[in-house]
Amino acid sequence: MKVLIVDDEKHVREAIRYFVPWDSYNISGIYEATNGQEAIRIMQEHQPAVVFTDMRMPLMDGAELLEWLHRHYPHTKTIVISGYQDFNYVKPAIVYGGTDYLLKPLNSKQLIASAEHAFKLWMEEEAERKRRQRQNMQLNALRPLYWDKMLSDLVSGQASFHELKLALCEELGMPIGAQECRIAVIPLQGADCHLLRRFRGDVALTAFVLANVCNEVMAADQSGYAFRNWQGGGELVVLLWSAVAQAEEMLNRLNEAIRQAFGVQLDIGLSPLNPLPEGLRSALEQAGQALAERNLLQRDGRIHPFRKRGEGSGPANDYGLEGRLDKLRIAVLSGDLERMERVAEEWAGHLAGLPLLTERVLLHQETEMLDVLKRWRPEAEISLERCYDAEGLFSVENWQCRLKSLLHRLSKGSPQTPDSRLVQEIREYLDRNYAQEMTLQHIAERFFISRENVSRKFKQITGENLSDYLTGLRVEKAKALLQNTNLRLSQIAELVGYEDEKYFSRVFKKTAGLTPREYRKQEEEA
Incomplete structure (x- = not known):
């Protein structure tokens, strides 16, 4: 604690300094002022916890100082020390929350008792303020998690919109009359060679930081809210309820903010316009489908609006997949690593030459490929990580390297105790x-x-x-x-x-x- 003594009489200031047992209360600084104006300057610089003040002083008297303290430093404790018992002097001490009113000449016992009472009162209130501050910090830390859970349940149909509507309006800024929405989905693994690496591969941490970036951008016009979808695993969901016609423009702004912060842009799937709230679940599915059907070989444009699935893109017509799987089966049965690597190179060359490679088709091919490898090495842990370059775009070259690395490891055998x-x-x-x-x-x-x-x-x-x-x-x-x-x-x-x-x-x-x-x-x- 710090203390300020305000009195135009030097001997009064010295008496207060002499009688009060400062060390018993760990007082770290004792300041002096001869009038209210000096006291204000000291308060602004040092914020003392307790102020002893006279009432009659030049330039600014005690009554004016008490009023100023009450307005600017309401937690400060004040002890009035005056040579007058006039009610006009006592009244400000009462009105502005003074802890005591002492008359000159000072009685040492009364002064010590008043000082100790003010110190204890300030310490008790400070402890309560810190307790509330810790509680508020905990609540603020939990608030994003709460909305992650509530909105995840809402868009998946597991929570009632009408029960959440008031909180959505009051806390997140959704217009009370909102009737339309669009949903955007951002897959966090999509930039694993750059963004996730910055956060040591921690998807939850990445989602937390990205949601903050997105929500800062959208806070200006309260057009929506970004949250981690607990139902969807590694994806960030942006629920837009205002200016939905300009959704692509907003998402480009979000992506630019992410680029400025982390040097990478992300692929974003966007649903068409849906009614609110009954269209929330459909909007989430459409945004996810927009991502699954995007062309991984496309280098321009990171916003992918939903389009109805075209004919001939299903797994049944999957670009001669069976022939490549047969080559892979023969290669792994031969145990010849060079032969396996040639299969990987041919497969990668085929992917690079396609006019259209959707994520859905690639995942289907990988599933079939890994099934062959699991039959070959049933005891091993087999997975193929997503392969993106420094810009967060799919890279056939990286995909080939990952596949070769996997084949090399499996060819050596990988038993685990x-x-x-x-x-x-x-x-x-x-x-x-x-x-x-x-x-x-x-x-x-x-x-x-x-x-x-x-x-x-x-x-x-x-x-x-x-x-x-x-x-x-x-x-x-x-x-x-x-x-x-x-x-x-x-x-x-x-x-x-x-x-x-x-x-x-x-x-x-x-x-x-x-x-x-x-x-x-x-x-x-x-």
Whole structure:
């Protein structure tokens, strides 16, 4: 706490300084002023918690100062010290919330009692203010999650629009008479070579940051709201309820904001106009279909409006797929890696030469291809990651490299021991739940293994202590937030699993060699 003594008589200021036991209440600064104008300048610079003030002073008297304090610093505690018992002097102290009114000459016991009462009152109120601030921070942190859940349920038909309508209008700015809507879907994996990598592959974190960017752009005219679809996994949904005719223009603005922030643009599927609320579910499906039917080989235009599916694009007419699958079967049965790689090259060359390659067709081809590989290596984990370039566009070259890499790994065989599978599951669990409170006992109970075995097996397989892995994971997530957002440290600490900001800062510095603030400053200057 800091204290301000305002009196034009020096001996009165000295008496207050002498009698009050400042050290008992950790007073960090004691300031003096001879009139109300000086007091205002000190208040604006130092914000003292308690003010002792005389009533009769030159330039600005105590009554004017009390009124100013009440208006600008309502939490400040004031003790009036006056040589007059006139009601005209007592009244301002009462009206503007003074904690006490002392008469000169000062009685040391009364002065000490008044000061201690003001200190205790301020500390109690400050503790309550901090409690409410923490509560508000928690509510603010939960608010996006709440709307993610509510809107996910709404667009999937699991929540009532009429029950949510008032909150949508009051909190998100939807017009009370809105009758039409359009939905846009942004697949977050679509830029995995660039955007997701910035957030260490964390889809939830990426969705959180992108939703903030989109909602900042739309906040100006409250045209809609962006949220992560809990039903759809890795996708961001933009619900537009105003200026729906200009939806493509709005989405281009969102994409430009994302490009400015992260250097990449994203593919966005857009539904046609639908009635609100009965058309919400259809709009979501149409936006998803617009993405699935977009031409992956197209390099221009990132907004993909919904179009009815054309004839002849289904899996049954899938560009000679069976012939390529037969070549792949023969190659893997031969065990000849060079032969397998030639199949991968021919397949990639075929894809690159197509006039139209939709995501739906590519996924169907990959599913059939992986089925062949699983029959060859049933014991192995087999998957083919999406293949996008630095601009977030599908790359046949990257697709070919990923396929060759997979074939190379499978040709060597990839047996997993039970212990390595267990440790892999534990790592995946930590990767998904790092923001939750995580103890060794909790992990042991979840995976039905003793605490000792959890630590031993994790160290044996990975060469790293489990606690070090979790700490490193949390610090990496925090780095991504420090680099890419303006969130306060307390918010970042909570998002990566630390309730105490100071403890988070100590852990971060021990791991990264810099405090979070130093790291953020270094990244801003880089």
